[in-house]
Each structure stands twice: as C-alpha cells, then as structure tokens.
Amino acid sequence: MTPPHPPSRPLVSRAGRYLVIHEESFADAGLSSNVYVTEQDGKYYIFDASGSPDLLSYVEVTGIHRGYIAGVILTHGHYDHVRGLKSVAGLDLPVFISKKDEALMKSTVGKVSAKGFESPEGVAVLESLSLKAVATPGHTPGSTCFYSERDGLLISGDTVFPEGYFGRTDLPGGSDAEMLASLELVSKLDVETMLPGHDMPVLEHASESIRASLACAKSMLRP
Numbered sequence: 001m002t003p004p005h006p007p008s009r010p011l012v013s014r015a016g017r018y019l020v021i022h023e024e025s026f027a028d029a030g031l032s033s034n035v036y037v038t039e040q041d042g043k044y045y046i047f048d049a050s051g052s053p054d055l056l057s058y059v060e061v062t063g064i065h066r067g068y069i070a071g072v073i074l075t076h077g078h079y080d081h082v083r084g085l086k087s088v089a090g091l092d093l094p095v096f097i098s099k100k101d102e103a104l105m106k107s108t109v110g111k112v113s114a115k116g117f118e119s120p121e122g123v124a125v126l127e128s129l130s131l132k133a134v135a136t137p138g139h140t141p142g143s144t145c146f147y148s149e150r151d152g153l154l155i156s157g158d159t160v161f162p163e164g165y166f167g168r169t170d171l172p173g174g175s176d177a178e179m180l181a182s183l184e185l186v187s188k189l190d191v192e193t194m195l196p197g198h199d200m201p202v203l204e205h206a207s208e209s210i211r212a213s214l215a216c217a218k219s220m221l222r223p
C-alpha cells in the first residue's frame with residue numbers, strides 16, 4: 001500500500017552498525033525494499049538498492065556523501081531490490097550479486113557489471129565487514145543472506161521476514177523445497193539482529209523469529 005503523502009525525507013533508524021532506510025521512504029517509486037548501509041574504514045556499503053531510481057538522493061539525505069560509497073551488495077535480483085542501481089550507474093561502483101541472479105537483475109537495470117560473492121573482490125569486501133555470504137535459494141535461485149557471527153546479525157533479504165513470515169516461492173525460479181532447506185540452514189545460526197528485505201528489522205532474539213518462520217514454512221510448503 002502506498003501512503004497518500006510519501007515522506008520527503010527518508011525514514012531512518014539504527015540497528016547496531018547498520019543504518020536502516022525503511023522501504024516506506026521509497027514509496028513514491030512503487031514497490032521497494034529496505035536499504036541497509038554500513039561503514040568500515042570510512043567506506044560505506046549499501047545492502048539492496050531499493051526500487052527507487054533515485055536511491056542516492058535518499059542515501060545522501062542521511063549525511064553520507066556519494067563519494068564515500070564503496071559498493072552495493074544485493075540479496076537477490078528482484079526489481080524492488082535492484083532498480084536503485086540506476087542511480088549509482090555513473091559512480092563506477094562494484095556491485096555484488098549471486099551469479100545465479102545476475103540475469104534477473106539485468107532484466108530490470110540493463111547492462112551493469114556485477115561480481116559474484118566468490119570473486120576475490122566479493123570475498124574481501126564481505127570479510128572486511130565480518131560477513132559471510134550464505135546461499136539461500138527458494139525465493140529466487142540466487143537469493144543470499146549475509147551473516148556476521150561477530151555481530152550475531154543476519155541480512156535476510158526476502159528469505160526470512162519477522163513474525164513467522166518467509167519469502168514467496170511462487171515467482172519464477174522459486175522453490176518450496178529450496179526455501180525449506182534454506183530456512184533450516186539459517187535457523188541453525190545464532191542470530192540476535194535480523195535485517196529483512198521488507199518489514200521491520202528484528203533487534204533482539206531474531207533466532208526465535210527465524211525458527212517461527214521455519215515452523216510456518218513446514219506447515220505451508222511442500223518439501
């Protein structure tokens with residue numbers, strides 16, 4: 001649902017080392033995702049690009065100048081998470097996405113050169129942020145969560161949502177069986193803070209929330 005008066009300033013909050021730009025901020029662009037921004041050694045990394053082709057303006061309003069943005073990391077290739085890449089096109093920033101979702105991303109944003117998480121650059125960037133890429137297919141073939149053991153934090157994309165919800169599996173490339181296996185996998189992680197692609201971040205005891213999503217999925221999906 002689109003609010004009648006889109007906010008002229010982004011709705012922003014904090015989750016540990018991450019700045020949260022809530023999806024409602026981009027409502028004037030239609031369907032969008034949450035955007036998370038974190039900093040390491042003076043460089044800023046953006047997780048998911050929102051559905052707004054004007055993403056950078058929103059990021060800059062939070063006080064982060066575009067010159068300090070060092071890369072964009074994508075949980076998957078759906079348009080509501082990648083369309084904002086159009087606004088960073090002139091910056092020549094590295095973009096990271098699973099190779100399995102690269103074509104899906106390009107179907108929205110055209111020719112963007114992207115690297116996989118296994119590339120030396122991808123490994124180095126994620127390591128610098130104390131994150132590991134966890135392949136979690138099911139919502140899309142290349143859906144990826146990012147886990148920090150140090151921070152007890154999971155960037156969960158459209159795989160896990162709060163309050164027992166999980167990503168839909170009925171879109172092209174979706175799979176019930178893969179979603180169940182992915183939820184099993186992330187439910188074994190020790191997660192305090194969960195940053196989902198939609199809805200509100202879970203700021204404590206997120207593992208409980210993930211286990212609720214797994215239980216719900218087991219009752220709804222076919223293995």
Ligand SMILES: [Zn+2]
Binds near residue numbers: 076078139158
């Ligand atoms: Zn999606």
